[in-house]
Structure formats: C-alpha cells, structure tokens
Amino acid sequence: MADSGIKALTEDLPAPDFETTAFTTPPPLSEATVAIVTTASLHHPDQDDFAPTDIGYRILDGSRRDYVTGHWSPNFDGAGFGYDMNTVFPLDRLDELAARGVIGRVADQHLAYAGNQFDLAGVRMDSGPAGAAWMREQGVDIALFTPV
C-alpha cells in the first residue's frame, strides 16, 4: 500500500466544468481577514457528524481547539491531523502570522465541508454559495482551502 496507489484511484475522476474562472483581487494580505475552508469534514464534538453524502457545512469556532474529523473515506492518512491539527487546519499558524502582522486578521469562524462528494451540483448551486455568502457576512477577504 502506498500513497501513490491511492492517489491514482482518484486522479482521473471527472472534473466540474466552469466556463470561466472567477478571479477576485483581495486587499493587501496585511490588511485582509483570512479564514480556512477545509473539506476534511471537521466539526466540533457537539455538532452533527458528516454523513457520507452530506454536502452541507459546519461553522468552526476559531477560539476552540476541539476539532474532530468525520470524513468517511478510508483513503487518507488521519494520524497527521491526530498528531497536529495544523497539518490539516493551520489555525495556529494563521494566528502566528497575524501576530507578526503578515496577515491582517484571522476570522473568528471558519467552515468545514465534507470532500469527495458526488453531488457536485448541490455543492455548486446550494451549499457552496450559502457558505460563501455566510463568509462574506463575516468580512472574510481571503479563504485558504485545505483538503485531506
């Protein structure tokens, strides 16, 4: 068993077709509010876990550190996140960058989705826009997307 063998199983999956690629120019990083959007199915223990076909999102409180992953796929290494959450959800690193003035501010809340979804239309038309709109309401300028 090797990482390359597992990647080979996924690398040719059909990709969604976007006729154009949206492109937003953010404010300078040192003035921007930065959030994380992860598709690692992270959630707090008191939130609902992600079912395999759950295309919704969970709001992660940046002042907490009790994140667990509910990702259903067996095709990723979970020990890295277990050892150090920043391997997937680099919130401590963002806090350090904010303290050094590299980024303006770390958002108070972040978002988690469950990756490896087959209903991409639902993500594209429903839960994706809803999460983006929520994040805009929080004043987020830049989102770092992390998978597992």
Added chain:
Amino acid sequence: MSTLAHVFEAAGIATIALGSVRKQIESTAPPRGLWCDFPLGRPLGKPGDPEFQHRVLAAAFALLGATEPVLAEFDEAITDDGAEMLACPLPPRHDPDAHPAVDEARGLRAAYDRGVEMSAGRFGAGRVVGADDIPAAIESFIRVAEGAAWKEAGIPGLPMRVAQDIRSYYETAAMAMVDHAPPAWAGTRWFYDQTETGKVMLAARTAMREQGAPQPMWFYLTPGDR
C-alpha cells in the same frame, strides 16, 4: 474542493486551494492552486513542524500576487515509499477464550486512551462505535470473515464507518506508543499488515465482495489499493 473555491471566488472571496493530487488540481483548475506533493491527509505536509507549515503557507499566500488564475507547485515533495511501518508492540495473549483480534483490541485499550489524550480527542473511534464497543464490532467482522452473511453479522452501523472506527482505534493506540509524528500511512500499514484485527478486516472485505455486497459496502472498508 476546487468546486468550492470557484464558488467562493465568484462570491468575492479570494481563494487559495492546496491540492495533493496533481492531476486533480490541474483538471479542476481553481482560481489559485498550489500543488503540494504530500501524502493524502497532510495538506500542510509535516505534523509538528511549524517552520515547514509556514513555508507552505508563504507559498500559498504568494499566489495572491497573481493577476490571473494560477497553478503553482510547492518546491519540496514528501514521498511515501509504501514501506515504512510503525514499530509498535502488540499486547500478549490475555484471554485464551477470546478471538485473537478481540483479545488484541482489549489489550490496546490503555494505549488508545493515551492516544486520545495526546490528540486532544481529534483522533480515535466514535463515529459510530465508541471505544468500549470496538471489541464487539470486531466480532461482527470476524463473523463475516468466517462466512456469515454480512447483513446478518451484527455490524453495528454502516460497514465503512464501523471499519473506520476500528482502524482509528488501532492507529490512535499506535500513536501513543511512538514518540514522534508518525510518517504518513505508517500506522495504517501496521494495522493491516501486523495486527490480528487488520487481517480480519481484510478477510471480511474479501468475504463481502464474494457475497455480492454492493461495491461501496466492501470497497471502502479499507484504503482503496488494498
């Protein structure tokens, strides 16, 4: 993930997507993509290495200077050679009346509890089956491996989720028995190649496939290339 990046970008949020699979990030073409040739499950590369993680973030944020969609490659790869395996002791036989896999799981409980504490609860069983019920869950897969119909074997939930709890129970225990960040997949290989329960899970997967179980039910019991 890149689908979400397209959607968020269209909503006015500048996005940067980290990707571990080159072909995937090329074909999904997020507005700003950074391909990091790291093992799946480790998008920031190295657990417990803040300096390395900051290098990844610096490369990611550097893409904000682009004036059009961009895909870049991180300058260092972390390659899994498929061979590294954790060297973890396994408990001696304690209850001769128990199946070796069940006896083994019970013997790992103290290490599991330490692993849960080490990971601040991030890693472990509990999606469907809590630690107390892991031995019974293993017994259900023993029945499948020994010929019982998978639907009648008493698997306490969706098989893939129960299997994930069992694997996580073992890998959490393993994490407590080593004094460093485990290399990617090293705990997983230890589970499937060294433990009695790992053998049971592989045998149960084969049995379910041969019984004609729907493909997702047996395929996702283990990593896909097993």
